[in-house]
Amino acid sequence: MLRPRKFKELEKALGHRFKNQQLIAVALTHASMRGGKEQTSDNERLEFIGDRVLGLVIAEALSERFPSASEGELARRYNRLVRGEACARVARSIGLGSNLILSDSEAGSGGRAKGTILADAMEAILGAIFLDAGFEAARSVVRRLWGSNDDQHQTGASPDAKSALQEWAQGKGLALPEYIEVSRKGPDHAPRFISEVRISGCEPARGEGASKRSAEQAAARALLEREGVAGAEAHE
Structure with a gap:
């Protein structure tokens, strides 16, 4: 066979x-x-x-x-x-x-x-x-x-929330996450970004960070927490 x-x-x-x-x-x-x-x-x-x-x-x-x-x-x-x-x-x-x-x-x-x-x-x-x-x-x-x-x-590296969110979305049969830069404020040497993550069928979530990537990670973590996926790991 x-x-x-x-x-x-x-x-x-x-x-x-x-x-x-x-x-x-x-x-x-x-x-x-x-x-x-x-x-x-x-x-x-x-x-x-x-x-x-x-x-x-x-x-x-x-x-x-x-x-x-x-x-x-x-x-x-x-x-x-x-x-x-x-x-x-x-x-x-x-x-x-x-x-x-x-x-x-x-x-x-x-x-x-x-x-x-x-x-x-x-x-x-x-x-x-x-x-x-x-x-x-x-x-x-x-x-x-x-x-x-x-x-x-x-080494204490934090979980990659964007990867975790993508895997969660795929596991649910949903579209891949889309990240939108909502705003950038502050001086060039100390900017603050706000990003929003969107997945069809889910309420968007927002996150803030010192870089575009960190803001996207924060948004992904916020959505995971809301869906009960990230658990305690996201707060360590």
Whole structure:
């Protein structure tokens, strides 16, 4: 049914070659494939396993890296690294979207770029690796692929609200955010910008900053907070 080397490039990006090719195929199969002409298994059960694998590996890595950190600090770092946006970023970095197995309607609506679909498939891949080769193999993949995200948050960098908003909009099947400069005031050496972010079907949100980019980030964060997406991360 499956060509043995069908997912060769993805396996190379993952750093894991599957002994059981059926596992990687199921991990990439979205629930939209249910009810087709052929009986198809989707990736939801593997996602359940992969979520637990990811959580354990990240918790272990943070505990080792920050031995003096409080439980609260560890929890904040943990949440940033296991949330859907982080999983979707990792998925994009390895080109997972082009390998997804979607229904024609889901693929036609931009499913390969949707953050929620990418995040779920990334967790399913981790579950598949765990079943294919055990925890050590899954741990190795997580530590390598999540390393750049870990480094970013170790330095205290704030979440990229614009990226998070774009992923949220894609996951909801909405148009991409559009940013409008509302005003610029103040002297040239200390300007203040006000930007507005607009998404069809949502009430616009505004933000202010010392640069156009920071104002756009503030606007994106305001919209995320209003929609209950950003949570505590936006205030840290």
